[in-house]
Amino acid sequence: MTPPDTAAHPAAPDDAALLALARSALQTEIEGLQAMAARLDARFAQAVRVVLACRGRVVVSGMGKSGHVGRKIAATLASTGTPAMFVHPAEASHGDLGMITATDVVLAISNSGESDELSAIVPLIKRMGVPLLAMTGRCDSTLGRHADVVLDTGVAREACPHNLAPTASTTAQMAMGDALAVALLSARGFQPDDFARSHPGGALGRRLLTLVRDVMRPLPATPRVPPEASLTETMRAMSAGGLGATAVVDAAGVPIGIFTDGDLRRLIESRPGADLRALRAGDVMHPNPRTVRPTMLAVEAADLMETHRITSVLVIDEDGRLVGALNSHDLMRAKVI
Structure with missing residues (x-):
């Protein structure tokens, strides 16, 4: 057997020598x-x-x-x-x-x-x-x-x-x-928005160019009930919408509250054994819900949700009427977060 040519293939230096180099x-x-x-x-x-x-x-x-x-x-x-x-x-x-x-x-x-x-x-x-x-x-x-x-x-x-x-x-x-x-x-x-315009396909472009209206759920896909809706109707709307929440709106379509999966869980835990069927959406909703405008940057909406530790926000127009909804899953699908 021919011995290996150690001169042509010197032994590799140890870790310390490599780090020193x-x-x-x-x-x-x-x-x-x-x-x-x-x-x-x-x-x-x-x-x-x-x-x-x-x-x-x-x-x-x-x-x-x-x-x-x-x-x-x-x-x-x-x-x-x-x-x-x-x-x-x-x-x-x-x-x-x-x-x-x-x-x-x-x-x-x-x-x-x-x-x-x-x-x-x-x-x-x-x-x-x-x-x-x-x-x-x-x-x-x-x-x-x-x-x-x-x-x-x-x-x-x-x-x-x-x-x-x-x-x-x-x-x-x-x-x-x-x-x-x-x-x-x-x-x-x-400025950063100038940089984003030349990088529309990148993460920065998505963060600086994507608006709420680009990723929000439109009004037909946004669950909503009037304040007099029963708790059963409210839960049904919430389940059908797949948002984990439903907006509570007045006759003009202005959101006056929101009811979420978390609210339902807390309601049940606070009234063990109670008959909740008589409750209305207006009784159980969280008033003054967080809202955003369609023209807001999606990343700003994400910051708002993170700050207030919520997963959904309602989208309203300039007259305060509900036009859609946005949650964290929508933002993740759009790769904004």
Whole structure:
């Protein structure tokens, strides 16, 4: 039997050594970010102003790992109020440069600043009169010298133990992109509801865009009885409605009370052996029920229900008339909570 080649397949380090390697990598990246933050100067503010003045889009470009970072930066900008797109620099030399217009701003990313693919298109970008922002670890590089504004993302060393694999440098690029996006969204007055409009399919979009009317049970599906209804009729309406409660409404359709499963249980427990058939809805209802409007955010209705420890609320129109109901199951189905 041929013995295993231990030189080609060294034994894996123990847990302590692996944790030490991870902490060392993280510490290297933390130090790189701290140094970059300390170097931040007026050029960053200038870059923000260039983008704010842009009437088109921010076109982000980069090769290799910088390209992967660039795609994320473009996505972050686009989702926070700054129209942006990614263009691969190699493809730009073969026709995609036509995606860039005179109203755009180009953000080129290269740690060395000497990427051949970027260097090939920089003169064309300059000839178009398009502002060029550079994100590079070498401000004196070819890219740095041609850029209108340079954002210094240099790091002392990579987190890779051989100081080769882009690690700390790509973290610095990513963080600088986030800083740029945050500064821009603040300058634009970008609010959570603006963010939600660009994320309608996400959890935040559902929370900030879903209204009570979108998830409530309409009036025909809302159990309701008049105050003179017998307890038996009230319980029958409650069971048929599947809401765990029934509204008690006056002749004008205005809710004057609510009767819930919990109210029924407490009523039975408080009067053991008593004949409850003579009771009316008006006798057993909980007066002044909690209500919401159809135009209220569903998440606000959820907060109201949580605050008052209730599972259902009645929905009323501007005249106070009952138009529907909402309970916690409706909110969970809509993924609002």
